[in-house]
Each structure stands twice: as structure tokens, then as C-alpha cells.
Amino acid sequence: MTHQHSPSRDPARRRGSVMVMVLACMAVAAAIALSMLRAATTSHRSLRTERHLRQVECLLAAAKTAAHSRLVAGGPDAVVDDVILLEPASLTGVGSARITLARERDAAPPAITVVVEYPLEGPVTIRRSRIASHPSVAARTPEEPRP
Numbered sequence: 001m002t003h004q005h006s007p008s009r010d011p012a013r014r015r016g017s018v019m020v021m022v023l024a025c026m027a028v029a030a031a032i033a034l035s036m037l038r039a040a041t042t043s044h045r046s047l048r049t050e051r052h053l054r055q056v057e058c059l060l061a062a063a064k065t066a067a068h069s070r071l072v073a074g075g076p077d078a079v080v081d082d083v084i085l086l087e088p089a090s091l092t093g094v095g096s097a098r099i100t101l102a103r104e105r106d107a108a109p110p111a112i113t114v115v116v117e118y119p120l121e122g123p124v125t126i127r128r129s130r131i132a133s134h135p136s137v138a139a140r141t142p143e144e145p146r147p
Contacts, residue, residue: 052118055091056126059116063099067112067132070101095119109133 063084084099091097097118104111111133117125 049124052126055097056116056118056128059086059097059099059118060114060128060130063101063114063116064130064132067101067114071110071112071132091118095121104131 081103082101084101086097086099088094088096095118097116098120100113100115100117102113102115104113111131113129113131115127115129117127119125
């Protein structure tokens with residue numbers, strides 16, 4: 001009497017189904033790992049942009065204070081246009097910055113436009129500006145769009 005193997009008990013077929021299950025599990029694990037990597041990359045990019053925005057705001061506040069000091073100390077004729085380059089070593093961030101102080105020519109009370117650009121290296125440079133008017137004029141900060 002010959003003994004026939006049932007299809008579910010065939011060792012070759014059983015090994016094939018185990019291989020399919022292993023490949024399916026590996027595909028699911030790879031998809032989960034890819035999703036986690038993508039989320040980590042997006043989170044890192046968001047945190048880096050937030051750090052750059054904070055650095056720009058700090059530089060803008062410091063430059064505006066310096067512009068106010070120039071307006072108070074020298075009057076309208078002593079204010080000259082100036083460009084300040086800050087190297088990465090002098091900043092807490094990873095790139096260099098450019099601060100531009102430009103005198104408003106047609107402003108009745110003397111005023112200075114302060115522009116901060118940071119980081120100058122890299123794919124995206126954040127640029128923000130404020131107008132520093134003479135301390136006798138009430139300060140008004142316009143809303144700027146966020147990147």
C-alpha cells in the first residue's frame with residue numbers, strides 16, 4: 001500500500017508557506033521602520049527651523065536695541081547704513097548671520113530698518129526685518145508671515 005502525503009503535510013509546501021510568512025513579516029517591519037525614520041526626519045527638520053527662528057528673533061532684538069542706541073546717541077545725521085557679518089563661532093547656531101542697518105531716508109522722525117538673515121549657509125535662509133524708530137515715537141511691530 002502506497003502512502004500518499006496530503007497537501008498540507010508536504011514538507012516542501014510547508015517550507016514555502018513559512019518563507020512567504022517570513023517575507024510578509026519583513027515587509028511589514030520595513031514599512032514600520034521607514035515610517036519611523038520619516039517621522040524622525042520631519043521632526044528634526046521642524047526643530048532645526050524652530051531653532052533658526054529663535055536665533056533670528058534674538059539677533060533682531062539685539063540689533064534693534066543697537067539701532068535705538070545709535071538714534072539716541074547721534075541723532076539723525078549720525079546714523080549710517082551698516083552691514084554686520086557674524087561668523088558661526090560667534091553665534092550659538094550652526095551658520096553665519098548678516099545684520100543690515102539702513103537709515104530710512106524719508107522718515108520724519110529718524111528711523112532705522114533692521115534686517116536679519118540667518119543662516120546664510122544652507123538651503124533656506126530666514127529673513128526678518130523691523131523698523132527701529134526714535135524712542136520718542138511709539139514703537140509698532142508689524143506682523144510678519146512665518147515660513
